Amino acid sequence: MKIEKYNNIAIILHWLIAIIIILQLGCGLWMTDAIKNEETRKVAYEFYKYHKSFGLLILILSLTRLIWRFYHKPPQMPKNMTKIEIFLANSTHIILYFLIIAIPFSGWLMTSSSSFGIATMFFGLFEWPQISFIAELSNKEELNKIFNISHALISRLLIFLLILHILAALKHQFINKDKLINKILP
Numbered sequence: 001m002k003i004e005k006y007n008n009i010a011i012i013l014h015w016l017i018a019i020i021i022i023l024q025l026g027c028g029l030w031m032t033d034a035i036k037n038e039e040t041r042k043v044a045y046e047f048y049k050y051h052k053s054f055g056l057l058i059l060i061l062s063l064t065r066l067i068w069r070f071y072h073k074p075p076q077m078p079k080n081m082t083k084i085e086i087f088l089a090n091s092t093h094i095i096l097y098f099l100i101i102a103i104p105f106s107g108w109l110m111t112s113s114s115s116f117g118i119a120t121m122f123f124g125l126f127e128w129p130q131i132s133f134i135a136e137l138s139n140k141e142e143l144n145k146i147f148n149i150s151h152a153l154i155s156r157l158l159i160f161l162l163i164l165h166i167l168a169a170l171k172h173q174f175i176n177k178d179k180l181i182n183k184i185l186p
Helices: 008-034 041-071 083-111 141-176 181-183
Strands: 121-124 126-128
Touching: 008 141, 008 181, 041 083, 041 121, 041 141, 083 141, 141 181
Parallel strands: none
Antiparallel strands: 121 126
């Protein structure tokens, strides 16, 4: 049986994760500067609370999407794609999956290794646990710096790959005219 488009669950997860990621990336870039400015610091602290909750939501949704993908075959690539294009598309998707899981996980590691000991409240509903073996380390400042740098670098790599992903989708829609984007539209 030939699959023409992604199923509704995959489509909803794709677009929900995409929207939250774009908002998270913009918010994260703003917060890193805003926290340093006395005039915007208070607002930035509030944004950090929601940034952590939305990051964890991305982690949950991304793991759900990955599991869903294992059990539900995606549609075939257009026939006019070359082997190298198919390889690049598949490789980019694998890296995107890795990054959208790695970024919130690195944020969780940052929070767990923070010396501030501020609890993460998941949208104010409950306290999200820290990673205990990280949180219980006595001298974790260096580890926290590594997680902070990792979080920032992985986020920038994701921005680059998202731009490539969007440009590739636009190329398929307007240059190749193979309607590839229709497979992920509701």
